[in-house]
Amino acid sequence: MREAFGATFIGPEGYLNTAAYGLPPKATVDALERVHRGWAAGTVAGPDFDADIAAGRAAFATLAGVPVKSVAMGSSVAALLGPVASALPHGSRVLVPEGEFTSVSFPFAAHDGRGVTVTEVPLERLPELAADHDVVAVSTVQSADGAQVDLAALRAATEGSETLVILDATQQLGWLRLDLAWADVVVSSSYKWLLAPTGIAWASYAERMVERLVPHHANRYAGGAPWQTTYGLPLRLTDDARRFDISPSWFPVVGAATSLAWMATLDLDAVTAHNLDLAGRARAALDLPPLDSAIVSIPIEHAATRLQDAGLRASVRQGAARIAFHLYNDEEDLDRVVDALRA
Template sequence: MSSEFAELWEPQPGWLNTASYGLPPKPAWEALQAVLGDWRVGATSWEPWDESTTRARAAFARLVGAEVADVFVGSTVSAAVAPIAAGLPDGARVLVDDIEFTSNVYPWMVHADRGVEVVAAGTDKFVEAIQPGIDVVAVSAVQSASGTVLDLAAVVAACKEIDALLVIDASQALGWLPLTVEGVDALITHTYKWLMSPRGATIGYLSPRLQERCRPLQAGWYAGRNVHGSYYGPQMELAPDARRFDQSPAWFSFVGAAPALELIEQIGVETIHAHNLGLANEFRAGIGLPPGDSAIVSASIPGAEEAFAAAGVRAAVRGGNLRASFHIYSTQADVQLALAALKGLVKT
């Protein structure tokens, strides 16, 4: 990473936990501080803050190759999946990974009373499990627990073969892994991880065919065709595109999200991808693992959590394994600090 961009973050050494939350770049942090100052004294109305929602929506669309008209905004992944799940016919079958993060599992499972069935397959057998009888495939582009990168092209092809809907949770992928919405019906991401934004801003793509199948159950004034004309009364005219699925945005979360997403565009996802994988694979080599294709490294190292805590390295434990994650602000010094902490615990 060039010094031009490196200076936009000031992380304390040893932050290897972007898979839990990302660190805001300077433009996002400063934008957020400015609006918090305005809020504190009532210096402005809210409309200027809301311009960030428009900017974030457009930046997301560019990042994933979508039309802005097919992009909605919201609060959480589970809330974004809920209208899709509610639109399924009784008795539909949904395939998930058996370690899928539950924001992309529970919204389907709560419809069990009307016969919606959720079935799970292991990560290594997932593509094979996409067989006739499956109506929806709901899966993460990168698994939170293991860091496994989905073979999206193979999943898209398998779903097309049986005409199954494909719903992708991109929360652990978008921002470092190149992704597009080609062949996907929904691609939804929270922005507080690899997109380095405040928690509370979720953005997603809905294919036109999926928009037709879903009811905008969370529609409010912000989903109106004319937002400022939708404040009062029983006259409802919703936006004709994916914006009718908008939830009223958390202004300050999107104020931080817009400059962060635009910075990712400026740096380039391919550049970030190369940087992250370089560090992740340096770490993998140091703990005796072969090279991988993920910015998230999961490994069983007894005693690692305590060793990291003693050394000031912040990572996570998921599924009983150590999980270290590397992003654009991570450095070789972070890798070496982590490996030094693990010295004596791993055999290389």
Template sequence: MDLARSLAEDEFKPSLTHLATASTGLLPLSAARAVHEAVDAAAAGTPPDIFGARDAARASFARLVGVPATRVATGSSVATFTGLVAAALPDGAEVLTADGDFSSLVNPFHVRPGLTVRTVPLERIAEHVTEATALVAVSAVQSADGRRADLAAVREAARAHGARTLVDASQAAGWDTFEAGAYDYTVAVGFKWLLAPKGTAFLTVPEEPGALSPLLAGWVAGDSPFDSCYGPVTDLAPDARRYDESPAPLVWTGAQHALALLERIGTEAVGAHDVALAERFRERLTRAGHAPVPAPGSAIVSVPGLGERAAALAEQGITVSDRAGMLRAAFHLYNTESDVDRLVAALGG
């Protein structure tokens, strides 16, 4: 048993073979217990501190992606944060995106009037950056098929042409080594590889966010929130907290404990475990005559033409996803080699 799996063994007791982390991760038992305790406390009239768990989760996420906590804002969805970035762009700005990227990343730019959105193949996105490009927005790992963007090439091309970068790390943060500080903005949901409850998301911003305006600023965006409850907020937080949404303490309680577990294990160990299982699945698929989408080094494996098998597999206690007609399997801490072998056998391999 590898290090990551041994450290996580007592945290997960799934009742089925869950291979759909790219859709939603499993909540660690320590996080589930903490949420139950918080619910009981709320029912008894002593709800958890509104900011404590959220700020602990913010700090954990910051350490996982290698930036100071002062550069991390917390909220509930990627689309909300992407919308802030879209709103900050000037009229006539060009946004460069990848074909078929996740809607929560790209759609806010399409619905924002006055922008030009140009879409190109993922593998060629860096070479399509021009002097006209104001922002490159791309997922680190593609949701549909697990392909990894060449982020180093994107970053260098953007710098060479004076463009900013927005990277969606929703399918990367938690297993892939991801340095958020290398990009202008990053976004990520918490309920997939970060193992947090749904309703948690993160935005990272530069030390000097430039034109990014805190359009959603409520009282929690104040430098001293409890002194900012009435009337205009005169003193916004001097850091990324000015972009915070009002936290839901119960979901952030779960996030605090989930991210703490990932910190204890370490992204490198998690990634080694996840990718090893994905490579085992790719090898078994190829041997059985199937052709997965090429995505070396990814924890996500997608197989064209097999998406319709997802429902039947669910009846056998194997949870995978049907995405764009493909069967998508995603491997994480609670998965083992026997899970891979069970899926291959169920597919007739």
């Protein structure tokens, strides 16, 4: 076990794969075990999860810096971007960076039959070309290598215009504080740096988006009072972004509420400093270019195999080994990486 930022983690030693999925604090594991025991005993009921949904929504709003009323609950980033893509007029022009995570680009590319075009450009050119497009969709921190989009330049290029800005913060939230409230859409999964189970994601829709979107997945939770909107017409939806809620995955939402509520109490600047210190020292030791990111892409021959042989968990993305340092990693993990790759 390892203690980090006031929480206990069961098995993070050598785990450097948070960019693929994060490890839960023991409190989250305990909460999931309790609800699964209740399921087995037949003692849980749907309303028991309402408090977890509210807690997860509020924690996401805090972490993303957005109003709670703007937050919708979904199952994945792609599912939350689907209604956004469907709301675009025929012939809309969408701009994405080269090599973008496909949960961001595919929902728009799927509308090519309506004349929607998706153009890929180098990440650094996104702000320069934004004003020539109807939509810009980008991960604030790139999944493959940890590179960050210049959000200040993107905001300056689009502010006051009709261009919609869509930000996927999945590789950011939980380790990096960035100002995102100005964007039209902010989406994030919970299972990476937010240390929750898969199956729960969140979106913040700005007011001008709420006015455009159709709640394609309208269900009893979209009414805001799910136990009063279970049967019969007329359609009864909330006035805020909850109208886009899907029916939740009950057990994952317990884990999401526990992990996100805890993370929302942390000094995120301290988490950022911790992560960047380890990642920066790894880059320096491996003679890699400096980059202010907790994600480290390692284009060293056989790097993934050497890490695996040393008992370290990592990924391979775009032909390079990818490691990620989060709050439960320490100098021992750093030393093992350097030893494995400099041997």
